[in-house]
Amino acid sequence: RPPSSPLVLALLEPLLALAVSGGSDGSAGGESREQRVDFFAKASIVYAERLCKLKTVPQLSSEEEEEKVASSLKMLFARMGAPHQGELVAAGLFFLLRVISANRSREGLVEEATKQLRESLLLWTSKKHSSIRPLVFQQLVQRHPWLGWRVAESLASSLPSSKSDFLAGACMDILLSLLRDQQAMTKEENLPHARA
Known part of the structure; x- marks a missing residue:
């Protein structure tokens, strides 16, 4: 299989933010509670089951991509102890460490x-x-x-x-x-x- 596009790395943080918010900002545009719960459940699935479990991971080709991975990794390690986020944070960590494993020539x-x-x-x-x-x-x-x-x-x-x-x-x-x-x-x- 060809490696995934590095563009997927840009999705990690916004999808995690959506998944952990769980609709805590309240209803917008007259949506029902059930619609909000369904939306955030889908965001969690896209993040944890699709993005974080991609069969292939990106091959990094620029310093910008490397910095993005390093920044996301730091954010996830910082959130490890946050209440009710453990599984989602762990899924992101496992994904990013797979990316790093596939790019171990990048010593930084x-x-x-x-x-x-x-x-x-x-x-x-x-x-x-x-x-x-x-x-x-x-x-x-x-x-x-x-x-x-x-x-x-x-x-x-x-x-x-x-x-x-x-x-x-x-x-x-x-x-x-x-x-x-x-x-x-x-x-x-x-x-x-x-x-x-």
Whole structure:
């Protein structure tokens, strides 16, 4: 399949804004409550099920596109703990990290993703309670182990100062999943068919 157009990147933030607003601005133009609910439900589906699950992701060809991805990534990481937005924010993060994975030659973007993930994880482990579910970070690292390894040392170093045994345990699960993935890759490389 050919890669998606980079133009889809411009849709991410406005569609997310629509999806999370849920019609909170009130009725406009005499629309019924049901019509508003239906409209914002459709916006959520277009954002989470269509845009964020595109089969192919854009190949970035300009600094402007790279800056757009970096800006959207920063915004999504900042909104991770916002009430009632977790699933929508996670869908956008997973999509943008797929874009970055497909464009890993863009070192500035890889560094930005590493910085944002590291800061979010360290902030998360420094709290006693968090509205961010551990599953988001666990899935993120499972889907993008290359990024997980870039923050693994910082994550391990933060464990002794964690204010929550639950969150520290969740961080250990993230590190264990990285190690299991690494072991599985090593075993695969040592199989006879892999060496042939």
